[in-house]
Amino acid sequence: MPDAIFAHARLAPIYDAFDGDRDDLTAYLGIADELGADRVLDVGCGTGSLAVLLAATGRTVVGVDPAEASLDVARGKDPAARVTWVHGEVGSVTAPRVELALMTGNVAQVFLADEDWGRTLTGVRTALRPGGHLVFETRRPERRAWEDWQTDDAHTVLDIPGVGRVEQRREVTDIRLPYVSFRHTYRFMTDGAVVTSDSTLRFRDRDEVEDSLAAHGFQVHEVREAPDRPGREYVFIAQRTG
The missing domain is CATH 3.40.50.150 (Vaccinia Virus protein VP39)
Structure with missing residues (x-):
C-alpha cells in the first residue's frame, strides 16, 4: 500500500x-x-x-x-x-x-x-x-540524513490555492537501521481536519x-x-x- x-x-x-x-x-x-x-x-x-x-x-x-x-x-x-x-x-x-x-x-x-x-x-x-x-x-547511508531530520523543526504553513492554509509537521518516529521511519502530519486550517502519513525508507x-x-x-x-x-x-x- x-x-x-x-x-x-x-x-x-x-x-x-x-x-x-x-x-x-x-x-x-x-x-x-x-x-x-x-x-x-x-x-x-x-x-x-x-x-x-x-x-x-x-x-x-x-x-x-x-x-x-x-x-x-x-x-x-x-x-x-x-x-x-x-x-x-x-x-x-x-x-x-x-x-x-x-x-x-x-x-x-x-x-x-x-x-x-x-x-x-x-x-x-x-x-x-x-x-x-x-x-x-x-x-x-553514511551521510545519516535522518539526523538532520531529527534536528530540523520541519514545520511549514502554506496557503494553497483552492485548499487554503495547511500546516505540515514532520517527525522521525523510529530508527532501526537500515530502516528509518517518519511521520508527516497535516492540519487543514479551513476545517481543522488532521491527516497523518507514516513512511519508512531503507x-x-x-x-x-x-x-x-x-x-x-x-x-x-x-x-x-x-x-x-x-x-x-x-x-x-x-x-x-x-
Missing part, C-alpha cells in the same frame, strides 16, 4: 506545494539526452512532474505508480494526454519496451524487503529493451545496491553525485544485460 502522503485524497493534491521546486529533475532530462532515450518509463511517477517534463521534449513516456490519487494529479498536468499513466507496480506496464527507466526522489528506498526490491528490478528489466538503461538515486549502501543490480540482470556503468545534493546521494546508471 502506498503511503497516505501519495494516496490520500486530501494529501496528494497538496504534495507538490510542500515538495517545492523540483530542481533535481533537470539532471534526469540531461541523462535522457545523454543516453539518446526516446521511450522512457518513470517508475513511481507520483504526481507526474518528471513524466510531463519528459513528454514536453517529444519523448514517448509511461508513468506508473500504485497511488491513484497521485495519478489523478498527474493527469491534471497532462491535458493533452501525452503520457501513458499506469496504475499499479512496474510489472503492470504492458507498453512497448522502453530505452530508459527512471526512479527519482525516494522511490528506490520505499522497497523495504529484498523480495520487493528484486521484483521491482525484474519488472524494470522486463520493461527495458536489451541494452536499455535504469537510472535512479538513493541516499548515502538505506542500502553502494555495494548492496550494486550486488542487487547484478543479481537481476544489470551492469552498473557509473555512479554519480546528485547535482542538487552533492555528497548526500548516489545516482546509479545501469544497463540491462543479455
Whole structure:
C-alpha cells in the first residue's frame, strides 16, 4: 500500500506545494539526452512532474505508480494526454519496451524487503529493451540524513490555492537501521481536519545496491553525485544485460 502522503485524497493534491521546486529533475532530462532515450518509463511517477517534463521534449513516456490519487494529479498536468499513466507496480506496464527507466526522489528506498526490491528490478528489466538503461538515486547511508531530520523543526504553513492554509509537521518516529521511519502530519486550517502519513525508507549502501543490480540482470556503468545534493546521494546508471 502506498503511503497516505501519495494516496490520500486530501494529501496528494497538496504534495507538490510542500515538495517545492523540483530542481533535481533537470539532471534526469540531461541523462535522457545523454543516453539518446526516446521511450522512457518513470517508475513511481507520483504526481507526474518528471513524466510531463519528459513528454514536453517529444519523448514517448509511461508513468506508473500504485497511488491513484497521485495519478489523478498527474493527469491534471497532462491535458493533452501525452503520457501513458499506469496504475499499479512496474510489472503492470504492458507498453512497448522502453530505452530508459527512471526512479527519482525516494522511490528506490520505499522497497523495504529484498523480495520487493528484486521484483521491482525484474519488472524494470522486463520493461527495458536489451541494452536499455535504469537510472535512479538513493541516499548515502553514511551521510545519516535522518539526523538532520531529527534536528530540523520541519514545520511549514502554506496557503494553497483552492485548499487554503495547511500546516505540515514532520517527525522521525523510529530508527532501526537500515530502516528509518517518519511521520508527516497535516492540519487543514479551513476545517481543522488532521491527516497523518507514516513512511519508512531503507538505506542500502553502494555495494548492496550494486550486488542487487547484478543479481537481476544489470551492469552498473557509473555512479554519480546528485547535482542538487552533492555528497548526500548516489545516482546509479545501469544497463540491462543479455
